[in-house]
Amino acid sequence: MGKYRVVAGQNIYDVALYLYGSIEGVVDLLINNPDLSFATTLTAGRELVYTDDFVIRADVVAYNGLHGIVPANGERHVYPKTFTLPLAVVLTLAAGIITVQCAVSGAGQLEIDWGDNSDTETVLLADTPQLLTHTFDNKVRDRRRIRWFTDACFRSIDWSGLKPRSLVLVQTLPVEELTLTHATLSLESLRLLSGTYSLNLSNCALADLAPLAECRELMTLDLSAARLKPTVIDHYLTTLVEHYGDRRNCTVILPTAPTGTYREPDRDTETGRYRIASGMEAVWVILHEEAWNEGGAWKFIIDDITYTVE
Template identity: 45%
Template sequence: MALHIYGSVEGILDLLATNENLSLDSDLRSGDELNYTEGYLINKEVSAYYDTHGITPASGEMHVYPKSFTLPKCVEVYTSNTEISVGFSCSGSGNIEVDWGDNSPGETITLTDTVQNITHIFDSSIGEKRKVTLYIQASFKTLDVSDLRPLAMYILKPLSVERFKVSDVSLPLDSLPMLRGTFRITLDSIKTEKLMPLVELKELMELNLLTFVYRQPTIDAFLVGLVQKHGNRRNCRITMKTVPSGNYAEPERDENNRYILTSGMGAIWVLTNEPAWNEGGVWEFIIDNTTYKYGTNN
């Protein structure tokens, strides 16, 4: 009833305030009358959606079973049970089947070259984290999961994504090495304990660690990892705000002529000064508006 009248479950507070005998333990029956504050809307978008589509939300168990999917299960995303609606945006070729983790039937999405914004309003409430499952047979040009507001994300199979983005959440990045063909990643205002999983993405050519200031040891470990696991990695342009430890200068070497890396800035010096690693393209770091790049004196 709160969803129908106010567009939000928070409308329960108004129902409790305007009905003295009502409590959260009350059992409502057909024919009961409740008072409410006329014209009081909390979420106009949700209320308008219900009116436009002729939907009257109902409580109780009305599960849609069985749900059947034809594509491989590729991604599981866990989001808060307080979320009313979520979504994601994508482009590419192929198909996605979505289990939104509520009573709605599965949704099928056909990818195109034009970015599509997919949104969903949950039709039921649950007492624990909600799981949204993506069944995928597709190659993505872009995939932005920010509006899923993930608390955790598990990529279960290798996933072809050229450009990946997630922003404004606290999220472990352990599954990102399952991305394939990814040359651009944007992590905008992401809180995470470690960036080391990104070291495994050797096709990456642009990494944006925007807005959020990461802990210096987190940045240092990532930069040193880029050197230690360079291999046949592509050169990359990395933008970030956190200034790594140490000085931008050539590190000392051990008896085997290998660099002794003790700081993030030392690792950046190696990446931007090693000729073999800058032949096909150059490494570039933009750190708090200062640029470090092969062949320049900054």
């Protein structure tokens, strides 16, 4: 007798098609597995016994094996899905990911569409972070899409375990602490963050930090071990200086030094304004502008060297 381990998203007919080349093979499965019935919902990892060398359509079995096809049609009864809250976040993931997780805390309710055949997951937020784990029950050819429907106020969100390829905020998202590490994606949507005072983007590969200049309530920005070009850091720092406005003082952890030398920039002879020529000169201006450091001192940690108000 042979033994077969069920793949996520498979039903009894999928297994029969894979083993025997025809759904008629369910008869052999039912005979060899007395606890199995047509109403049984298979779970990933379950072991089924089948008759060795019993094949109904050898050509189908051979074709599936040659092309690496594993039928996994699952149950399709959950669509269309309905939601009671507004759409807030859309994340896309690589198609091959099987299991993901994230952590959330706050006040309110969150509805998650995992982008597979599972029902809507409803989460009641609490002060203590909840770890949400999901195993996808189907396969997709292109990227998988996850949608969050909510009007909650988040205390913390950690999306690192989702490994998103893209992130789109559809509306303003209130979150105090946001963590998203080891990702490669655009930060454009982070302009819509609200009330965020801590942002952890360590170990990310980022092509543009300018959207973070819109996060005026940040008090900690962790970019340690992030893959950033010095010119990208320069652009972010000069944007901070040029559009400082009303914002909190912040501790910024950088993985590498911006360009230039830490010194006072030259001034324009006509206007008297600084002519910032490098990222390190922008750091000097931020730390030496008294009005920007009255409520608390800015701090830049670069290559384990701390630059702050003297």
